[in-house]
Amino acid sequence: MNKHWHWLVWATILLSGAAYAEAPPQPGSVAPAFVLPDGNGKSRSLAEWRGKWVVLYFYPKDNTPGCTTEAINFRDNQPQFMELNAQVVGVSVDTESSHRDFAEEKRLPFPLLSDQSGKVSQSFGAYSNWGVIKFAKRYTFLIDPEGMVAKTYLQVDAGKHVGEVIADLKFLAAK
DSSP states (O other), rough: OOOOOEEEEEEEEHHHHHHHHOOOOTTTBBBHHHHHBTSSSSSEEGGGGSEEEEEEOSSOTTTTTHHHHHHHHHTTTHHHHHHHHHEEEEEESHHHHHHOOOOOOHTTSSOOEEEEOOOHHTTTOOOOEOOEEEEOOSOOOEOOTTTTEEEESOOOOTTTTHHHHHHHHHHHHOO
């Protein structure tokens, strides 16, 4: 028997955890409902933003280069989102206190929600579980004022993404 068989067993275990993921909701479908705590421990739900566009963005980890770039770009473009009647909401599997510290340090004017169980990320197809390493994938969902998924972004470039979202939001809101 091969002396490296145990590596095959561990690789199988790790990959089996990563293999299961729900498919992301498609445009035209109802966005999955959720309730999650923000960085201050307040429960927030998708339903509270009914009547507004919601830019629901999932990201891997607070205070990492790509996630910081994306968050700052959303922050710096906040006036445009407000003009378009859109609420930006970030979600990751980080803790509430991590979100609070990140939002305070970067002066983020929108809520960051803590999905420590990964269930909400999973319902949006944005959850990666590699056994001991769990994180939200960098996905964004544009949700219309009636709670329907209007657009999905499954290949996000953190530096260019916000511009794409604003352009799509302008186009969709004008319909």
